[in-house]
Amino acid sequence: MTRDFVYSTSPAHIVFGSGKAGTVGEWIDRIGCRRALVLSTPHQRADAERLAETLGSRAAGIFAGAVMHTPVEVTERAMEIVRQTGADCVVSLGGGSTTGLGKAIAYRTDLPQIVIPTTYAGSEVTPILGQTEGGRKTTVRSAAILPEVVIYDPALTLGLPVGMSVTSGLNAMAHAVEALYAEDRNPVSSLMAAEGLRAFKRSLPAIVATPEDGEARAEALYGAWLCGTVLGTVGMALHHKICHTLGGRFDTPHADTHAIMLPHTAAFNAVAVPDLTAPVAEVFGGSVGGGLWDFARAAGAPLALKDLGLSEKDLDLTAEIATQNPYRNPRPIDRPSIRALLQDAWEGRRPD
Ligand code: NAD
Structure with missing residues (x-):
């Protein structure tokens, strides 16, 4: 209904x-x-x-x-x-x-x-x-x-370096994943989000293989438009909060931060809204977090926050800031679980 x-x-x-x-x-x-x-x-x-x-x-x-x-x-x-x-x-x-x-x-x-x-x-x-x-x-x-x-x-x-293409694509995909479970989602935003994910599923591996592949570049831009549009129309949640905190507090590179965090935040929220995150598993295969992580790894994306120069102490502060003020998220947030999620992302562990 x-x-x-x-x-x-x-x-x-x-x-x-x-x-x-x-x-x-x-x-x-x-x-x-x-x-x-x-x-x-x-x-x-x-x-x-x-x-x-x-x-x-x-x-x-x-x-x-x-x-x-x-x-x-x-x-x-x-x-x-x-x-x-x-x-x-x-x-x-x-x-x-x-x-x-x-x-x-x-x-x-x-x-x-x-x-x-x-x-x-x-x-x-x-x-x-x-x-x-x-x-x-x-x-x-x-x-x-x-x-x-x-x-x-x-x-x-065509000249966007492969590494940046991959992290930038995962950054865009993060908008789509959060749009799928946004409180203020609508049928069109959900269609656009799922189509945006499919566009990157098809285009990023092709770009990694052949960076000058014009068709794949066009498809990635199509995905960027879809994912950006949903970012502009519905509310984001835990994933964007954590990335905003890491970027704002520790000046971590924007796209890399999104790329590393996405499988972990998606896996965390998928537990609460499996029906809404089902398109992610359908597109990438396996579980929501595992499928995204495998896709990111195959594309050569960075996988661990420790590689961005963060220390484990920084994770304590990030968990504290990211849970300070209440905001909408499909799964209730508490400091210990966000700290554990950050630890997994810091170590580059594959989410289940
Ligand atoms: P960027 O714009 O900082 O670009 C990174 C570097 O790559 C720059 O030196 C740029 O000149 C270079 N570059 C860009 N395109 C290139 C190309 N095709 N070939 C070669 N080099 C190229 O990186 P970004 O990830 O696109 O943007 C990050 C910034 O955007 C952050 O500040 C983030 O907060 C902001 N952002 C804002 C919104 C919003 O809705 N307000 C959404 C997403 C990102």
Whole structure:
């Protein structure tokens, strides 16, 4: 029987296709803008320069200073460039860090955003912005934060290193797994979550085997869109709480942290909601946690928190912070069980 639900869609334009990054100029016109500030990380500056060149007079300038966790100081420097150049929109070319900077600018100015994602993090389809100030990470949600146009162009992801492709894919899959048991899930979010998992099940092994496989890259971006969309529409739980705690407190790398934690948090919650997590076992085989862990291991993902430089003492603090304030989770949370789960993840043990 269908349960009661609320279904809201996001108003963004989603564009898929190899070579579609070449249509950015048209999209700038279509959203009624004239001059875009192109954003990237320092690492992707050359790609941003190439893109700005193709935009000609529609490019107001480039800011290639995006970094992880969207520090407010970096946003303020970018805001200065926005003012100097008179840009009336931003084009974010890159992963979650670059998208985060574009969102931070939009949050302050309401400038429209066009995002060209080059990882699978999924931030481009959420109205959520995480930013850091003085070492503290805060999260805001607002309609102004949701990008107006997203262009998924697999050609720009062919060079995403295999290791990052795998961890980024597992990061995306974590959004889907938590969406399956979200309190505010709806039939469409559950369909999208299961389809997102299937897309990564098919594409990640193919990418590991042949990183330049355009079909597999396209399918992974399709998965990223699905998984990111559910992240933006339904509530996340234990898994995201723990990863947020580890990243915020110990600065562990975002995608690696998600990749390592996913089999453990999924196994923990599967005990309470086996019917809701059944699609995970169907897609990956075996048990929910074991199937995810085997898939991650076969793809060469990191499996142990100790390899991220965490000590066992850090796990005590993580368990304490992650259980301090109550939040929705399908299985009741207590400190000893979360500490035990973290120990398993630290050692890289396969969950049952
Ligand atoms: P990232 O954006 O930090 O990218 C990591 C590095 O890889 C960067 O140097 C980047 O330039 C490089 N890179 C990206 N794409 C590449 C490509 N195709 N080829 C070569 N190099 C490439 O990593 P990420 O995991 O995409 O993003 C992590 C950040 O996104 C975190 O700060 C996280 O909090 C945020 N995030 C936010 C949301 C949200 O909804 N607000 C969702 C997911 C992630």
